[in-house]
Amino acid sequence: MPDVHVSLADRSYDIVIGHGLLAGTSTRCRDWCGLAAPGSALVVTDSNLADSHAATVTAGFEADGWLLGRHVLEPGEPSKSLAAAEAMYDSLVALPADRGTLVVAVGGGVVGDAAGFVAATYARGIRFVQVPTTLLAQVDSSVGGKVAVNHPRAKNLVGAFHQPAGVLIDTATLETLPERDYRSGLAEVIKYGVILDVEFFGFLEDNVAGLIGRDQDVLGHVIARSCELKAVVVEQDERETTGVRAVLNYGHTFAHAHEALAGYGELLHGEAVSIGMRRWVGSTLRPLDANWRCSKRSGCR
Numbered sequence: 001m002p003d004v005h006v007s008l009a010d011r012s013y014d015i016v017i018g019h020g021l022l023a024g025t026s027t028r029c030r031d032w033c034g035l036a037a038p039g040s041a042l043v044v045t046d047s048n049l050a051d052s053h054a055a056t057v058t059a060g061f062e063a064d065g066w067l068l069g070r071h072v073l074e075p076g077e078p079s080k081s082l083a084a085a086e087a088m089y090d091s092l093v094a095l096p097a098d099r100g101t102l103v104v105a106v107g108g109g110v111v112g113d114a115a116g117f118v119a120a121t122y123a124r125g126i127r128f129v130q131v132p133t134t135l136l137a138q139v140d141s142s143v144g145g146k147v148a149v150n151h152p153r154a155k156n157l158v159g160a161f162h163q164p165a166g167v168l169i170d171t172a173t174l175e176t177l178p179e180r181d182y183r184s185g186l187a188e189v190i191k192y193g194v195i196l197d198v199e200f201f202g203f204l205e206d207n208v209a210g211l212i213g214r215d216q217d218v219l220g221h222v223i224a225r226s227c228e229l230k231a232v233v234v235e236q237d238e239r240e241t242t243g244v245r246a247v248l249n250y251g252h253t254f255a256h257a258h259e260a261l262a263g264y265g266e267l268l269h270g271e272a273v274s275i276g277m278r279r280w281v282g283s284t285l286r287p288l289d290a291n292w293r294c295s296k297r298s299g300c301r
């Protein structure tokens with residue numbers, strides 16, 4: 001499966017995609033951080049993954065001799081909170097962490113957003129690596145450097161732009177993902193086809209059975225293309241100042257309102273995005289200027 005590079009000057013990084021990569025996370029991290037010897041790291045995950053995918057990751061770090069801490073969040077949206085962040089700061093202090101310590105987020109978008117927020121703010125910013133394990137996180141939230149926790153009255157209100165040092169996507173992790181979470185991630189995949197790449201949308205239409213069946217070849221292409229499309233947009237508007245990145249918002253304003261009104265955790269993010277995309281299409285707004293072209297890479301319409 002092709003790797004993707006996100007080109008952002010001194011904040012550039014690689015997205016490595018493959019099957020069965022988790023055990024090698026430690027080696028990748030050393031490479032991405034330019035470490036000749038193992039350093040210190042805090043692996044953040046949630047309790048659904050602590051004994052499975054996150055255990056595979058931590059075993060690799062332990063075998064390599066890192067000074068290692070573990071922090072396990074409760075699964076779900078409520079863990080994107082300042083209270084959960086405070087507990088992660090405590091784990092970093094207990095390690096003890098310094099400015100060279102790495103935060104490794106193993107999990108879905110909740111773990112990635114919350115752990116990334118802690119990495120962005122601890123000691124004025126330390127490095128972090130994303131190891132996304134949901135489809136939504138693999139195609140969207142692990143790429144682009146948006147990290148945040150929620151305010152009770154608004155989603156993602158307290159956050160930062162903090163790019164990861166690298167993203168390691170092991171497509172084998174999707175084999176254990178519950179069906180509802182898997183389908184939630186498909187909403188973000190379809191979003192890319194609608195807003196940026198008509199050929200990709202055609203590929204999705206032609207491969208519905210493979211998508212539903214989690215065919216590894218289909219998934220490899222879908223994840224790589226989604227990451228590539230997001231990378232192109234992020235490279236042109238890293239901090240949402242030029243308006244280009246707003247294209248990714250397609251359906252999300254409605255989605256965030258639905259999530260907040262329903263109470264965080266009631267609707268999955270991708271489910272809310274699905275509703276939002278349908279509402280947007282039905283409104284008088286247009287998701288994309290007809291002349292806007294994502295022209296940096298071939299095949300990107």
Ligand SMILES: NC(=O)c1ccc[n+]([C@@H]2O[C@H](COP(=O)([O-])OP(=O)(O)OC[C@H]3O[C@@H](n4cnc5c(N)ncnc54)[C@H](O)[C@@H]3O)[C@@H](O)[C@H]2O)c1
Nearest residue numbers: 048075076108109110133134136137141146173176177269
């Ligand atoms: N930062 C961004 O750019 C960005 C973009 C899109 C969404 N998000 C955020 O992402 C969050 C949603 O992420 P999500 O959909 O990944 O949800 P999630 O992180 O809550 O994960 C969904 C569930 O799947 C479980 N899980 C994760 N990986 C698993 C696996 N491989 N096998 C079995 N179970 C697994 C988790 O424990 C959890 O219960 C929202 O908070 C949303 O705001 C952020």
